[in-house]
Amino acid sequence: xxxxxxxxxxxxxxxxxxxxxxxxxxxxxxxxxxxxxxxxxxxxxxxxxxxxxxxxxxxxxxxxxxxxxxxxxxxxxxxxxxxxxxxxxxxxxxxxxxxxxxxxxxxxxxxxxxxxxxxxxxxxxxxxxxxxxxxxxxxxxxxxxxxxxxxxxxxxxxxxxxxxxxxxxxxxxxxxxxxxxxxxxxxxxxxxxxxxxxxxxxxxxxxxxxxxxxxxxxxxxxxxxxxxxxxxxxxxxxxxxxxxxxxxxxxxxxxxxxxxxxxxxxxxxxxxxxxxxxxxxxxxxxxx
Amino acid sequence: xxxxxxxxxxxxxxxxxxxxxxxxxxxxxxxxxxxxxxxxxxxxxxxxxxxxxxxxxxxxxxxxxxxxxxxxxxxxxxxxxxxxxxxxxxxxxxxxxxxxxxxxxxxxxxxxxxxxxxxxxxxxxxxxxxxxxxxxxxxxxxxxxxxxxxxxxxxxxxxxxxxxxxxxxxxxxxxxxxxxxxxxxxxxxxxxxxxxxxxxxxxxxxxxxxxxxxxxxxxxxxxxxxxxxxxxxxxxxxxxxxxxxxxxxxxxxxxxxxxxxxxxxxxxxxxxxxxxxxxxxxxxxxxxxxxxxxxxxxxxxxxxxxxxxxxxxxxxxxxxxxxxxxxxxxxxxxxxxxxxxxxxxxxxxxxxxxxxxxxxxxxxxxxxxxxxxxxxxxxxxxxxxxxxxxxxxxxxxxxxxxxxxxxxxxxxxxxxxxxxxxxxxxxxxxxxxxxxxxxxxxxxxxxxxxxxxxxxxxxxxxxxxxxxxxxxxxxxxxxxxxxxxxxxxxxxxxxxxxxxxxxxxxxxxxxxxxxxxxxxxxxxxxxxxxxxxxxxxxxxxxxxxxxxxxxxxxxxxxxxxxxxxxxxxxxxxxxxxxx
Numbered sequence: 001x002x003x004x005x006x007x008x009x010x011x012x013x014x015x016x017x018x019x020x021x022x023x024x025x026x027x028x029x030x031x032x033x034x035x036x037x038x039x040x041x042x043x044x045x046x047x048x049x050x051x052x053x054x055x056x057x058x059x060x061x062x063x064x065x066x067x068x069x070x071x072x073x074x075x076x077x078x079x080x081x082x083x084x085x086x087x088x089x090x091x092x093x094x095x096x097x098x099x100x101x102x103x104x105x106x107x108x109x110x111x112x113x114x115x116x117x118x119x120x121x122x123x124x125x126x127x128x129x130x131x132x133x134x135x136x137x138x139x140x141x142x143x144x145x146x147x148x149x150x151x152x153x154x155x156x157x158x159x160x161x162x163x164x165x166x167x168x169x170x171x172x173x174x175x176x177x178x179x180x181x182x183x184x185x186x187x188x189x190x191x192x193x194x195x196x197x198x199x200x201x202x203x204x205x206x207x208x209x210x211x212x213x214x215x216x217x218x219x220x221x222x223x224x225x226x227x228x229x230x231x232x233x234x235x236x237x238x239x240x241x242x243x244x245x246x247x248x249x250x251x252x253x254x255x256x257x258x259x260x261x262x263x264x265x266x267x268x269x270x271x272x273x274x275x276x277x278x279x280x281x282x283x284x285x286x287x288x
Numbered sequence: 289x290x291x292x293x294x295x296x297x298x299x300x301x302x303x304x305x306x307x308x309x310x311x312x313x314x315x316x317x318x319x320x321x322x323x324x325x326x327x328x329x330x331x332x333x334x335x336x337x338x339x340x341x342x343x344x345x346x347x348x349x350x351x352x353x354x355x356x357x358x359x360x361x362x363x364x365x366x367x368x369x370x371x372x373x374x375x376x377x378x379x380x381x382x383x384x385x386x387x388x389x390x391x392x393x394x395x396x397x398x399x400x401x402x403x404x405x406x407x408x409x410x411x412x413x414x415x416x417x418x419x420x421x422x423x424x425x426x427x428x429x430x431x432x433x434x435x436x437x438x439x440x441x442x443x444x445x446x447x448x449x450x451x452x453x454x455x456x457x458x459x460x461x462x463x464x465x466x467x468x469x470x471x472x473x474x475x476x477x478x479x480x481x482x483x484x485x486x487x488x489x490x491x492x493x494x495x496x497x498x499x500x501x502x503x504x505x506x507x508x509x510x511x512x513x514x515x516x517x518x519x520x521x522x523x524x525x526x527x528x529x530x531x532x533x534x535x536x537x538x539x540x541x542x543x544x545x546x547x548x549x550x551x552x553x554x555x556x557x558x559x560x561x562x563x564x565x566x567x568x569x570x571x572x573x574x575x576x577x578x579x580x581x582x583x584x585x586x587x588x589x590x591x592x593x594x595x596x597x598x599x600x601x602x603x604x605x606x607x608x609x610x611x612x613x614x615x616x617x618x619x620x621x622x623x624x625x626x627x628x629x630x631x632x633x634x635x636x637x638x639x640x641x642x643x644x645x646x647x648x649x650x651x652x653x654x655x656x657x658x659x660x661x662x663x664x665x666x667x668x669x670x671x672x673x674x675x676x677x678x679x680x681x682x683x684x685x686x687x688x689x690x691x692x693x694x695x696x697x698x699x700x701x702x703x704x705x706x707x708x709x710x711x712x713x714x715x716x717x718x719x720x721x722x723x724x725x726x727x728x729x730x731x732x733x734x735x736x737x738x739x740x741x742x743x744x745x746x747x748x749x750x751x752x753x754x755x756x757x758x759x760x761x762x763x764x765x766x767x768x769x770x771x772x773x774x775x776x777x778x779x780x781x782x783x784x785x786x787x788x789x790x791x792x793x794x795x796x797x798x799x800x801x802x803x804x805x806x807x808x809x810x811x812x813x814x815x816x817x818x819x820x821x822x823x824x825x826x827x828x829x830x831x832x833x834x835x836x837x838x839x840x841x842x843x844x845x846x847x848x849x850x851x852x853x854x855x856x857x858x859x860x861x862x863x864x865x866x867x
Contacts, residue, residue: 009688011726043707045548056715056726059688061707063551064717064727065544066574072508072541076548076556077707079506079532084552084708105537262527264505269553269706271530273503273672280667283497283525287487288318288664 004033007042009059020171020197020208021051024118027174028087029058031181037085045074047090047099050125051118051197054089068099071106074113081267082112082257085185092119092133096152100132103154107161107190112255114184114191117154118171120199121206128202138205155236155247158192159229164253165191166232167246170211171198176244183246189255196244211242218245227251290478291345293428294353296370297420298339299362301330307442308360308417309340312424314438316342317488317661320481322349324775325659326852331513331597337365346481349661351775354856357476358427359396360420362403364388371396379476381423381465383416399423399468406460415457422461426469429477432458487626487662491655491772494626494662495585496521498633499557501670504583505531506556508545510538510564513597514656515587518559539564543571543584550581551716553677553706555637559585562604563594565648569611572646576616578716579694579702579741581640585633585649587656588771590850599850600653602771603823605831608648609800615738617745619647620800624755624774626662628797629655634670635750642675643744644704650799652822654772654852678703682711690714690724696736700743745801753798754806757781758813760790765866766814770796770828772852773820779855780862789866796828802835817842818865820858824848 007029015021032042042060046052048067055062061084065073074088088106095103095117106115122140123129129142132152139146158166165187169177177195184191196211216239218224225231232248257263264271295312299305306327313323324343330336343353356373359366361382367390371380374396382388384400401423407415418439425432435458443450466473489497496518499507505526509519523533531554536542542558549556560568565586575582588604590596608620619639623632633649640647682691682705693714695702702723705712715725720737722728757778758766765784767777774795784791794810796803811817817838819829826844833839845861847853 009690040708040710040713053727056717059713061713062715062717062725063548063578064715064719066570066718069540069544069571069574072536072544073548073551075534076506076508076545076550077552078548079534079545080549080552080554080556081706081708101537102541105541109534257532260527260532262530263532264530266530267708268505268531268549269708271505273505273555275501275503275529275670277667279528280501280670283500284487284664287489287493288485 001036002033002038004030006039007032007059009057011057013057014053015050016201018200019050020120020199021054021118023171023174024116024177024195024197025054025057027177027181028116030174030178031185032060032085034178034182035185042085042087043077045070045077045086045088047094049091049094049123051089051091052094068094068097068102070094071099071102071115075106075109075111078111078113079257079268081269083267086113087116087185088113089116089118092117092121092131093123096132096154104157104161107158107163107192110164110189110253110256112189112257114181115193116181117194118197119154119194120197120203122199122203124199124202153241154194155241156233159233159236159248163192163248164189164250166248167191167193168244169193169195170215170244171195172208172212173244180246187249189253214242216243218243218247290357290476292353293344293358293476293478294341294356295344295358295360295424296339296341296356297360298337298366298370301332301336301338302334303362304414304417305338305340305362308420309342311417311435311438311442312421313342313659314488315435316344317486318437319434320483320485321346321478322661323488323659324349324352326352326654327657329598337369339366339370344478346479350778351855352852354854358424360424361388362416367391379427381420399465401461401464401468403461406464407457410453410457410460415454418454418457419461422458423465425458426462426465426473427476429474432462487664488659489626489662490517490657490659491626491629491651492517492587492657493521494629495559495633495649495651498630499637500525500529502555502634502637503672504555504557504637505529506546506549506554507533507558508536508542508556509533509558510536510542510560512561512564514589514653515559515561515585518585539567540571543568543582544574547571547575547580547582551707555641557583557585557637559587561587561589562591562607565604565607565611572618573612573614573616574718575646576612576618576741577718579644580716581644582646583636583640583649584646585651588650588652596850600852601822601848601850602652603827603848604650605799605827608650609831617643617645617742618800619643619645619748620650620798621647621750622650622770622797622799624655624771624795624797626660627665630665631669632797634672638671638673639748639750642673642701643747644675644701645744650771652771658772676701676703678705678712679709682709684711690726692723693725694721694723694737694740696723696740699747700740701747748801750798753803754810755795755797756793756810758792758794758810760792761813762790763792763814764790764816765862766792766794766810766817767820767862768794768796768817768828768832769820770799773822776853776855776858777820780859783855783859784862799831802831804835807832808836811836811838811841815841816866818845818862819843820845820853822847822852
């Protein structure tokens with residue numbers, strides 16, 4: 001059986017020393033090993049940005065796509081091969097700005113894909129512009145007078161979009177994060193995991209210390225029930241989104257693929273594509 | 289006795305005009321006639337003038353007829369808009385309900401027939417279209433029975449009573465018309481057909497069936513006119529073959545999802561029209577750069593922007609060729625008949641997988657929605673080629689090195705391994721990359737990979753990239769077109785040759801890479817080249833000039849008012865240019 005080391009490759013990440021993304025990468029590798037899959041049974045699909053490079057840093061099949069489109073690519077791949085474990089990953093700009101439309105629809109579609117967002121509240125690769133996750137007043141190169149728009153609230157958006165699995169982690173807490181990603185992979189449907197992954201170069205506000213000071217573990221909240229969407233919503237709002245753990249999970253859900261009429265139980269890749277003469281003639285006759 | 293009948297039914301959209309045309313056509317098709325139907329409609333659900341013009345004859349019909357023999361009108365607008373098309377012996381049948389008025393300068397007699405009134409007497413005014421069909425049957429001297437099996441097919445699931453009522457409506461319309469015609473019964477009778485059963489389909493049907501026969505098992509698409517029928521057909525049929533269609537949030541998702549599924553190893557595609565094509569440009573670039581197969585169908589309609597959503601145009605060529613930023617190899621295929629639409633779709637999937645690049649299959653609204661009789665497609669001609677897919681026995685690489693997905697091979701085509709395969713792990717990326725898919729900006733590598741990607745085009749296999757009928761070695765004119773103009777051009781060529789001119793015809797089936805080797809000699813043999821296209825700027829003419837020169841003799845006949853070329857009008861414009 002594969003260990004997390006088998007999910008490492010020889011490529012040296014080009015992230016800045018201290019970047020939160022290193023820990024997210026490690027958590028994905030550990031989670032993959034923990035759920036008992038082999039490297040060739042995993043595909044990591046990423047977008048564009050610092051975090052988008054992650055698909056090249058894990059020893060698995062990888063697809064480094066275009067900005068904002070990791071999710072459609074990942075969903076297409078999962079539709080093609082339902083036996084494959086598909087993880088989509090990218091940054092907050094990728095998932096909540098240019099790709100926000102896909103994020104909401106992937107959540108409501110509920111195809112069995114795990115989506116890990118590395119949320120650093122800033123555009124790093126383009127060298128420090130505001131992100132939809134930057135707080136109002138946040139000063140960046142593109143908002144020298146402070147960001148005017150309020151920060152986008154991904155957990156609330158996910159919960160109201162019909163998400164069946166919503167979690168949030170912090171890159172420093174690899175143990176918790178690994179458990180969240182594992183639960184996401186095991187979830188039968190779309191799992192959305194937002195991860196605070198600090199940018200040490202361009203974000204001097206939302207630092208490691210800042211998160212340590214402000215984050216609350218859901219596990220520490222007495223009576224928290226993550227099967228209660230209403231409670232999840234209230235709790236997230238009360239804590240201004242600064243919680244970690246599984247926020248909501250519908251364990252009874254059935255994925256999109258299980259609901260599509262006629263959809264093959266075998267991966268589509270395993271089906272012989274040549275149509276029989278009989279089937280063909282039937283189809284032709286319908287036009288006569 | 290007529291050797292060709294041109295019949296048109298018109299009224300307000302949402303009134304059952306479409307089903308009137310459909311039932312009439314199906315019955316004629318089953319009698320063995322050849323048909324060509326073209327609908328005029330608007331981008332709205334209810335209201336607005338709509339009509340369905342159907343050309344019927346016992347021999348092959350290639351285009352919409354110039355004129356009209358019978359006009360069936362459910363409102364005054366239908367008469368006012370269309371009566372000028374009527375021939376000397378033309379006739380108007382109009383619902384007496386709206387007190388039809390014959391235009392002063394109309395030579396065609398107008399018969400007011402109580403379509404709605406009779407239908408209402410039978411139980412529901414909805415059956416007015418069946419009464420009109422009965423009246424048409426009287427004109428053509430057809431037995432009512434020829435409609436029986438069509439009515440069975442369409443209304444059978446609603447019960448025997450509904451079937452009988454509809455047949456009764458036809459019979460009543462027939463009787464009424466016979467009375468009105470008196471001695472003129474039989475005047476519009478059509479020469480008999482061969483009785484052979486043929487398919488009757490729109491271009492979108494041919495493409496959708498082609499995709500299914502090609503082995504597509506996944507489609508991602510966003511609804512748009514005039515492409516939606518393709519996804520709707522596959523939504524109905526794919527479950528039987530284990531596959532699925534996802535209606536996505538937009539065309540960007542549609543194209544990228546199709547890329548994801550192709551990466552997974554399933555033949556998948558998307559279909560759209562101009563506005564969707566614009567949104568798919570980044571995905572087409574991604575497909576080219578990552579060398580993932582992708583088939584995109586573009587059913588052209590009037591542009592730009594939202595343009596003329598329900599009207600004919602051929603103005604996406606330059607967008608297809610040059611819309612994506614940067615440079616990638618791609619293939620653009622333009623079928624011009626139903627049979628080509630079917631087999632070219634299969635070829636599009638083969639080429640996309642063999643060459644590992646995006647293939648755009650372009651049609652236009654007239655081809656996509658025009659309904660024609662077609663001989664059944666030959667199953668034995670369906671050929672599936674999947675290219676260099678490596679499935680097993682891959683040796684484990686040392687130090688977890690990636691499988692060389694972008695290996696610099698002689699023909700530029702690298703072995704392709706599907707995710708899930710043991711020892712096949714690799715990385716694909718839209719960033720410039722080395723042979724293993726690792727991002728690389730090294731100058732030498734960039735050149736190697738660019739050369740490799742473009743080298744693939746030399747391996748393109750596409751039979752008959754140009755359809756030509758060029759009997760003259762020293763032609764006065766070479767007429768050139770693509771997609772649905774084929775029928776009108778063929779007709780005009782025949783007429784002009786009969787009048788003593790020397791006219792050749794070339795229809796471009798492969799737009800890109802341009803088949804210069806096949807086109808250049810045809811251009812050389814002609815004194816004048818006239819490119820016929822439904823756009824303003826003469827896009828195909830410009831592509832020809834870029835590839836084969838001939839600037840001094842290439843001229844254009846363009847049309848961009850939203851309607852297809854009719855043979856008569858094209859004939860006159862060719863004559864004007866050669867005067």
